[in-house]
Amino acid sequence: EKECVGFARLVKQVQRNAVRQGFEFTLMVVGESGLGKSTLINSLFLQDLYKDRPLSGPRERMYQTVAITKKTVDIVEKGVKLRLNLVDTPGFGDSMNSTNSWKPVLDYVEQQFKHYHIGEASPNRKNLQDHRVHCCLYFISSFGHGLKPIDVQFMKALHRKVNIVPVLAKADCLTPSEIQRMKVRILKELDENDIKIFQFPECDPNEDELYRQQDLEIKKSIPFAVVGSNTTVEHNGKRIRARLYPWGVVEVENPAHCDFVHLRNMLVHTHMQDLKDTTDYLLYENYRMQLIQARKQ
């Protein structure tokens, strides 16, 4: 057996410290209007964040540009604090000419890098705030045949700037075999277009059985087929989030119905730190290197 220094334990300690201080995490959602972004966010974090959303009709939307909004919620569970920044991008893909819908989103992501960079260089580093986007959930329509041009354009423009995690929206509109076919097709098209979505790291073999099982389920689920709902129903004496149809009930948190649970596990449990680390070591580092290169020229 190989000798080891015991970094693994150190990592665990770092994590424990981080737990005590609380986590800050920034999640962005992108995708065409009506794909269920706001509903999914509400379902993921059990909040009614987007209740007062003003309704805008299709006419009004036609010339609308992408607006980027940010909301912050503090969630405390079992003594662990999570400060969650949620970035929404209403209007994405809505205008008649949506070929440049990715541009304002790219600008936003780079702006956060820039602020962080300035903060790092300032003498007041202690109060350095990190509003870099750690993860971008990109919503793909279940009604199309794989990726649309706007999906490819967006992901190509952003994949070196932010961790993209693709989700198949409104998965309750497809049968299990249709979901499977769509997933295969999406993965194939991502590959053909050289789009690099977030790469899940290899699971540490020292993790316990439950963790490794979760990790495996997560990796098998990509792109996550998701269902969201703002409604709860009584089911076997428990209140659950679900969508009610005349022919039955779709349970958001039932892994037999969709991948919601795997997505939430990934975001808040197994891979939050990985998403933050990749943002810092890889994506932000690339940005910094490009700045240095640009200055030399």
Ligand code: GDP
């Ligand atoms: P957004 O524009 O992407 O933020 O979409 P919304 O969250 O506002 O949802 C648009 C509509 O789709 C609403 O009527 C939701 O009730 C519905 N919806 C949201 N999530 C789902 C889902 O998972 N499945 C189905 N069938 N409908 C959904």
Ligand code: MG
């Ligand atoms: Mg919305």
